[in-house]
Amino acid sequence: MSEVTAAPAKIVTACIVVIGNEILSGRTKDANIVYLAAELGKLGVRVMECRVIPDTETTIVTTINEVRTRFDYVFTTGGIGPTHDDITADSIAKAFGVGISEHPEAVARMSRHYGDPALFTPARRRMARIPHGAALVDNPISVAPGFQMENVFTFAGIPTIVESMFQSMKHRLGGGDPVLSRTVRTNLPEGVIAEPLGALQKRFNDLDIGSYPGFRAGKVSVSLVLRGTDDGQLALATGELMDTIRRMNGEAEELVQ
Amino acid sequence: MSEVTAAPAKIVTACIVVIGNEILSGRTKDANIVYLAAELGKLGVRVMECRVIPDTETTIVTTINEVRTRFDYVFTTGGIGPTHDDITADSIAKAFGVGISEHPEAVARMSRHYGDPALFTPARRRMARIPHGAALVDNPISVAPGFQMENVFTFAGIPTIVESMFQSMKHRLGGGDPVLSRTVRTNLPEGVIAEPLGALQKRFNDLDIGSYPGFRAGKVSVSLVLRGTDDGQLALATGELMDTIRRMNGEAEELVQ
Numbered sequence: 001m002s003e004v005t006a007a008p009a010k011i012v013t014a015c016i017v018v019i020g021n022e023i024l025s026g027r028t029k030d031a032n033i034v035y036l037a038a039e040l041g042k043l044g045v046r047v048m049e050c051r052v053i054p055d056t057e058t059t060i061v062t063t064i065n066e067v068r069t070r071f072d073y074v075f076t077t078g079g080i081g082p083t084h085d086d087i088t089a090d091s092i093a094k095a096f097g098v099g100i101s102e103h104p105e106a107v108a109r110m111s112r113h114y115g116d117p118a119l120f121t122p123a124r125r126r127m128a129r130i131p132h133g134a135a136l137v138d139n140p141i142s143v144a145p146g147f148q149m150e151n152v153f154t155f156a157g158i159p160t161i162v163e164s165m166f167q168s169m170k171h172r173l174g175g176g177d178p179v180l181s182r183t184v185r186t187n188l189p190e191g192v193i194a195e196p197l198g199a200l201q202k203r204f205n206d207l208d209i210g211s212y213p214g215f216r217a218g219k220v221s222v223s224l225v226l227r228g229t230d231d232g233q234l235a236l237a238t239g240e241l242m243d244t245i246r247r248m249n250g251e252a253e254e255l256v257q
Numbered sequence: 258m259s260e261v262t263a264a265p266a267k268i269v270t271a272c273i274v275v276i277g278n279e280i281l282s283g284r285t286k287d288a289n290i291v292y293l294a295a296e297l298g299k300l301g302v303r304v305m306e307c308r309v310i311p312d313t314e315t316t317i318v319t320t321i322n323e324v325r326t327r328f329d330y331v332f333t334t335g336g337i338g339p340t341h342d343d344i345t346a347d348s349i350a351k352a353f354g355v356g357i358s359e360h361p362e363a364v365a366r367m368s369r370h371y372g373d374p375a376l377f378t379p380a381r382r383r384m385a386r387i388p389h390g391a392a393l394v395d396n397p398i399s400v401a402p403g404f405q406m407e408n409v410f411t412f413a414g415i416p417t418i419v420e421s422m423f424q425s426m427k428h429r430l431g432g433g434d435p436v437l438s439r440t441v442r443t444n445l446p447e448g449v450i451a452e453p454l455g456a457l458q459k460r461f462n463d464l465d466i467g468s469y470p471g472f473r474a475g476k477v478s479v480s481l482v483l484r485g486t487d488d489g490q491l492a493l494a495t496g497e498l499m500d501t502i503r504r505m506n507g508e509a510e511e512l513v514q
Contacts, residue, residue: 021465021467021484022467022469022482023290023291023294023307024294024303024304024305024306024307025294025295025298025304025436025438025484026290026291026292026293026294026295026296026297026298026304027295027438027469027482028291028469029288029290030287030290030291031286033280033283033286033287034280034283034285034286034287035283036283037280037282037283038282038283038284039283040283041282041283046281047281047282047283048281048311049281049308049309049310049311049316050280050281050307050308050309051306051307051308051309052290052306052307052308053306054305054306055467059306081447081468081470082447082448082451083447083450083451083454083455083467083468084451084454084455084458084459084466085458085466085467085468119448121448121449121451122452123447123448123449123451123452124448124451126451158470158471179282181282181284190338190339190340190380191339191376191378191380191381192378192380193340194339194340194341194378194380194381194383195378195379195380197340197341198340198341198380201341201342202341208278209341209342210278210279210312210342211338211340211342212279212284212285213338213415214415225279225284227278227282
């Protein structure tokens with residue numbers, strides 16, 4: 001059978017850069033990649049790569065300067081708190097070759113938040129330092145802002161703060177065509193379904209068809225995920241896949257998501 | 258006070274490359290980075306960077322060829338199953354400029370495992386294809402092996418299989434000095450403890466001192482983590498830190514790990 005093609009999709013890409021020794025040491029399990037990737041997907045922004053890097057200036061500068069030219073958007077998490085190991089803001093300024101100093105609006109928000117000037121310590125004032133030319137990203141939870149420097153968005157590391165920062169700025173993002181997905185679950189193992197699945201992927205070249213094996217109630221259960229921007233094409237491919245599985249005497253169930 | 262130095266540590270580095278569209282789409286939360294990072298740390302191998310990349314040949318080849326020269330060890334997870342989207346083995350072969358074909362020992366293990374030749378389908382035979390020159394990595398769970406190509410170790414993506422593969426091969430790794438850590442928990446917020454903590458980091462330049470804010474029973478709780486290879490230096494710095502916190506009328510409790 002011949003290849004089924006769709007109208008060319010508008011693709012907008014992103015890279016997530018997780019900054020923090022605590023992830024690299026295995027002390028902390030990152031939770032921000034899965035959140036940002038799913039939220040960006042809804043807006044039609046496709047995460048094409050993630051990096052986890054240490055709190056080291058040269059690594060941050062090199063990484064940011066590489067990925068900001070390769071992807072439409074870059075999102076960083078971590079390293080904008082008040083302690084000595086929080087060097088993300090300074091490193092972003094260095095990557096862009098700009099200065100960094102206290103941002104009047106950030107200082108104003110934080111003074112209001114702390115009230116008593118004695119509580120607005122020099123360490124906390126560090127969190128008001130923003131690279132020159134950057135726009136603030138609101139922090140509805142703990143006030144100290146993130147920032148946007150051209151196509152690079154810098155967020156905190158704590159997951160609840162990342163979520164609130166993302167929700168406060170997502171309207172600034174110009175998305176591509178949203179990526180839609182359908183999932184078919186089957187009891188046929190991967191080694192049995194692999195060949196017809198590969199043939200289906202060849203015909204539906206614009207879709208991204210993935211196979212994820214697992215177990216359910218002690219039995220093999222494979223999730224077949226079809227992703228693409230064209231709803232009609234997705235429906236067609238999903239229908240063909242379920243027919244194929246049933247002809248092979250397998251169970252095929254589409255998951256409602 | 259003057260800087261406290263330790264004997265130079267032997268440092269062995271690693272990079273983890275997670276290969277899979279399902280992580281980038283936010284469908285699946287990676288569990289392998291935290292496992293491998295913690296296990297490697299115990300062996301004195303420091304994970305310096307992680308990447309999450311798509312099932313795309315050019316990206317896999319470019320990434321592997323970049324990181325295998327920059328780090329002592331590289332560990333990849335994902336993309337060695339039987340379906341069309343499993344292209345890691347072929348991409349590793351391409352990165353090293355070698356061929357790839359069925360490995361006799363891998364075929365033998367898998368035929369024994371499947372028993373009935375009809376069950377050892379062409380799709381499953383794909384999992385016996387190993388880049389030329391690579392050594393097998395045992396898979397105690399589902400038999401289809403991973404492999405080691407020079408300093409690059411290629412594992413499956415399913416966490417239980419990654420764990421069993423790592424445990425079966427970890428004796429091949431030459432580690433550096435193990436990284437030891439001590440954690441002090443305090444009720445002083447980061448903005449208050451930041452200055453003495455920064456001063457401590459300056460004095461103990463060979464240690465890596467991190468600050469991780471959180472909440473416990475509704476109150477601020479900051480974990481201060483000191484990491485290094487010299488036990489005596491760690492004990493000295495931990496003692497000084499706890500004294501400092503108590504002089505500031507804070508609570509300091511060392512966590513037993």
